[in-house]
Amino acid sequence: MSEGDPGIEAVSVLHDPVRRALYRHVVAEGRDVSRNEAAAALGIQRSLAAFHLDKLAEAGLLDVAYRRLGERRGPGAGRPAKLYRRGSNEYHVSLPPRAYETAARLLAEAVEIAGADQELQEVARERGRELGRAAEGTSEGHGQHGERERLGEVLAQRGYEPRREGDLLRLRNCPFHVLAGTFPPLVCGMNLALLEGLLEGLETKSLAARMDPRPGWCCVVLSSKNSDN
Amino acid sequence: MLDTRHPGHHLAQFNVGLLRAPLESPELADFVALLDPINALAEESPGFVWRLQTEEGDATSVRPYGDMVIVNLSVWESGRALWDFAYASRHLDVVRRRREWFERMAEPYLVLWWVGAGHVPTVAEAMHRLDLLRHEGPSPSAFTFRRFLPPSCGAFTGRASGGSARGSPRPAGTYPATGHRARPR
Numbered sequence: 001m002s003e004g005d006p007g008i009e010a011v012s013v014l015h016d017p018v019r020r021a022l023y024r025h026v027v028a029e030g031r032d033v034s035r036n037e038a039a040a041a042l043g044i045q046r047s048l049a050a051f052h053l054d055k056l057a058e059a060g061l062l063d064v065a066y067r068r069l070g071e072r073r074g075p076g077a078g079r080p081a082k083l084y085r086r087g088s089n090e091y092h093v094s095l096p097p098r099a100y101e102t103a104a105r106l107l108a109e110a111v112e113i114a115g116a117d118q119e120l121q122e123v124a125r126e127r128g129r130e131l132g133r134a135a136e137g138t139s140e141g142h143g144q145h146g147e148r149e150r151l152g153e154v155l156a157q158r159g160y161e162p163r164r165e166g167d168l169l170r171l172r173n174c175p176f177h178v179l180a181g182t183f184p185p186l187v188c189g190m191n192l193a194l195l196e197g198l199l200e201g202l203e204t205k206s207l208a209a210r211m212d213p214r215p216g217w218c219c220v221v222l223s224s225k226n227s228d229n
Numbered sequence: 230m231l232d233t234r235h236p237g238h239h240l241a242q243f244n245v246g247l248l249r250a251p252l253e254s255p256e257l258a259d260f261v262a263l264l265d266p267i268n269a270l271a272e273e274s275p276g277f278v279w280r281l282q283t284e285e286g287d288a289t290s291v292r293p294y295g296d297m298v299i300v301n302l303s304v305w306e307s308g309r310a311l312w313d314f315a316y317a318s319r320h321l322d323v324v325r326r327r328r329e330w331f332e333r334m335a336e337p338y339l340v341l342w343w344v345g346a347g348h349v350p351t352v353a354e355a356m357h358r359l360d361l362l363r364h365e366g367p368s369p370s371a372f373t374f375r376r377f378l379p380p381s382c383g384a385f386t387g388r389a390s391g392g393s394a395r396g397s398p399r400p401a402g403t404y405p406a407t408g409h410r411a412r413p414r
Contacts, residue, residue, distance in 0.1 A: 115333025117325075182375070184316035189325035211322040215313060219321060 006060070007093040013059040018044065019052040023061060026053075030163070030172050032065055032083035053084050060089045090178065101178065108183045117189055124190045125197035131158075132201020147204045151222070154198065160218055169207065171218030180219070188219040195220050230377050231308040238380050239278055239346050240305045243355035244339035247332040248297045252289060260330045263323055264289065270319060271303065276310020279303060279349060293352050302355050304344065308377055311341075337362050340371050343380040 014020045025041050026033045039049035056062040066080040092101075111120055135154045152169065155162040161172035174180055180187040188211070195209040199222075206225055213219040250256040264287050271277055281288040281302035289299050305311040314320055340359045344350055361371035369381035 113335075115328060117328045184321060185324040185327060188316075188321055192325065211319070211325065213317045213319075213321045215317045219317075 005093075006089075007091040010059050010061055010089075010091040011093050013055060013061065016052065016055075018042070018048070019056060022049060022052050023056055026056075026062060026084050027086050027161075030086075030161075032067070032085050034069065034081050034083055038084070050082075057084065057087075060091075061087050063087045104179055105182065108179055108186060112183055112186055117186055120186065120190050121193035124193040125200075128194040128197020128199075129201040130197075132198040132203075134201075136202050147202065147206065151199070151202055151204050151207065154202065162222075167224045169222035171220060171222075174218040188213070191218070192220050195222070230379070231312055231374075233379065234307050235343065235380050237346050238343045239348070240308055240311055240341060241302070241344045241350045241355070241358075242305065242311055242339065242341050243300065243302045243350075243359055245294060245298050245300050245334075245359070246327075246330075246338065247334055248299060249330055249332055251297075252299070257330055259326075260323075261289075267320055267323055271314055274310065274314040274318065276306035277303075277314070278305055281352070291352060293356060300352070300355075302350060302352060304348075304350065308341075308374075312374065337373065339373060341373060341377070342371050343369070 014023060021042055022038055025038055029037075035046055035050045035053060038053060039046040042049065053062065057064050062084045063086070065083045065085070067083055068078070068080045111117070131154070135150065148169070152162050155169075155171065159173055159175040163170050163172050174191075176187050176191060180191070192209060192211055199207060199209055207222045208225045209220050209222050211219055212221040248257065252261060268280070268282075268287055271280060281291065281300075283290050288301060291300055292298060293300065303311075305314075315324070337359070340355070340362045342358045358371045361368070362373070365371075367373055367376035367378065369378045372378045
């Protein structure tokens, strides 16, 4: 832990419970959030929300944009609103220091050179099954509703930030973002296999994983097996 | 870097794939079935400029490196446009499966370079760029996504070839599909 460690500083900004709740709210919305919206969602004063949102932005945890809300333009339209969204920076805190990302990059590059995509996918599918079976063993409730709930919980624990979109389960966050940006076919193929394995392990009958990449989201979407969505 | 637009420049990409089996074989059936939809998707993608194709609507009959190597040659408005098509569209599902259809290649198999807007690269030019990358490593004349580079100041960015350096891209089907001998390996 060095002086001025950005990870430590970011985490310490989240120490305040109101701030943490605001951060969670902005992240969960997945879009630009105004001070008024955030204050209303948490039931706090607008000025208090503004203070904490700005603290989060200063720490790099939120990004800021200015935009006029509503239709009015020109004089009388008022000042543009200050809007907040999750920051694009990544922070890691590891005590003692660990450099798993460096190791992951080296391994990914070697797998890429070796052309071992299929071996990686097999390993990912098998580990996904194990994760699914482990989660299956600890939960109750069955039936289609139960299995979707359970899957949502496991995905949330794994950092995928699942969002229901009609009959689909979309994943707001890519847990492998930086690596996927450097080795897209390799890492996205691994991710799909991992999620396919997870579904098998959980014995999720009603959903199937498939690729449906959108910039900024996870490349995989979970859709009902009996529909074309 | 990828998002930067370079006025007057377009990004050309060329990649080669060593087939695991002939294109007509059952092993390649899924890949062949995906050709038309994925080519259509490319053409609909924002920032798409041009792609190499013959009368069949694809480039699979262009075999400058021999029978078992197929090639892709296309031009895009920016690095981001090509990236979003390649890795943030349904095309990603095809590259994810690349090992089902293509052998691993020890040498670089994809090269990027800047061309003057309106320039239509030839297969010979593309092969030259890939050679440059393979023998001299990434430079502004031949680079990759991993080492993405802007056009170098004042350097020429498109090879004038057959007087087609300016003007609109050639219509589909007029591309010389033959005449490039396989490079001895």
